[in-house]
Amino acid sequence: MSGPIAIFDSHALAARRRxxxxxxxxTFLLERVSEDLVDRLGAVKRHFGTAVDLGTPAPNLSAALATTGMIGRTRAFxxxxxxxxxxxxDPEALPFAPESLDLIVSxxxxxxxxxxxxxxxQIRRALRPDGLLLAALFGSGTLNELREAFTVAESETAGGISPRVAPFADLRDLGALLxxxxxxxxxxxxxxxxxxxxHPLALMQDLRRMGAANPLADRRRAPLRRDTLTRLFEIYAERFSDPDGRVRATFEIVWISGWAPHESQQKPLRPGSAKVRLADALKVPEERLRGDS
Known part of the structure; x- marks a missing residue:
């Protein structure tokens, strides 16, 4: 049986990080996310004995967690x-024993x-009962401006398009995956x-320094054509600039969290088990549909 489709090139990802x-x-985005994650974890109001920082590409998150006193021990994988x-x-094959961790952050x-x-x-199996996953990742709206500008520029100058910006997951899809x-x-x-x-070039330079330049397995290997790049800059400035001439870039950060099941957690009521009618709770008259008995 074949494995998952390789959307991302692991060798290219490693080269871009280096x-x-x-x-x-x-690391300005990673610093922001690390601070937000600590704040979100603080709202949980509990102590986690064993935690893992999973895959985070720099030490910012581990360093932020170390100052909180909420975790007994954090190890970076x-x-x-x-x-x-x-x-x-290997981010696709996690080395954790079943029910061995209280917290996984990323x-x-x-x-x-x-x-x-x-x-x-795999994360679910690694969490102890009532263990928590809390993670932030780029969502589908990330770099929509750059994606659109690339699409139009390549269509006009190269007669076709190639994948340039990664297809990140949608918010609702991530909820279903949890x-x-x-x-x-x-x-x-x-x-x-x-x-x-x-200038759009400053954005592209930042993406390089984030290790976030194009890592797609199906990316075009040939260097970007000069006329395509010139047209890209023109389209970006035409469509996504503010009155002061600066251009915008959107980063959509999706937060996901979920708990390993435990008997102490809240559970939804069984259908038909409610003791108060909705109409009574809202203090409105109940109207029966035609055909109701």
């Missing part, structure tokens, strides 16, 4: 390019695994961050 480190990594991980892993990493449903199922993995009380929400740049 290049980002050499250029000087740009992730790419070798990060340099300070406790364990280097920041801006899970969007580039090829088999996200499989990874979520349920499919067997996680209880699943929650998803989105934070849209709009960053402004003096």
């Amino acid at each position: 290049r980002a480190q050499a250029l000087g990594a740009e 992730g790419p070798a390019e990060r340099g300070d991980v406790d364990v280097v892993i 920041a801006l990493a899970l969007q580039t695994v090829n088999d996200l449903p499989g990874v979520l199922a 349920q499919r993995a067997g996680l209880a009380l699943p929650v998803t929400d989105v934070d849209r961050v709009v960053v402004r740049y003096a």
Whole structure:
């Protein structure tokens, strides 16, 4: 039986992370997400004995968690390019024993695994009963401006298009994947961050320093044509600039959370078990449809 379709090229991902480190990594989004994750975890109001920082491409999240006092021990499992991980892993095959972890967190990493449903199922198995997954990843609205500008520019100058911006997951799809993995009380929400740049080239330079340049397996290997790049800049400025001339780039950060099932968790009522009619609760007259007995 064949495995999942390889959307992302793992070798290209590793090369882009190494290049980002050499250029000087740009971590402003990761810093924001790490701070938000700590705030969200603080709202849970409990102590987690054993935690894993899964796949986060830089130390920001582990460092932020270390200052909270909410976790007994956090170990970083992730790419070798990060340099300070406790364990280097294959993101598609997690090395965790069943029911061995109280908390798994991840920041801006899970969007580039090829088999996200499989990874979520592995996370579910690794969590102890009432253990928590809390993660942030790029969603489907990320870099829509760049995607549109590339599509139009290549159509006009090259007679066709090639994949340039990754097809990240949709918010509703992620909620369904959490349920499919067997996680209880699943929650998803989105934070849209709009960053402004003096020029589209500055955005592309930032993406390189984030290790986020095109990692798609089906990407075109030939260098980007000069006329395509010139037209890309023109379209981007025409469609996505503000009155001051700066251009916008949207990063859609989707938050997902879910718990390993436990008997103490809230459960939905059985159908028909309600003791109060909706009409009575709303203090409105009940109207029967024609044909109701």
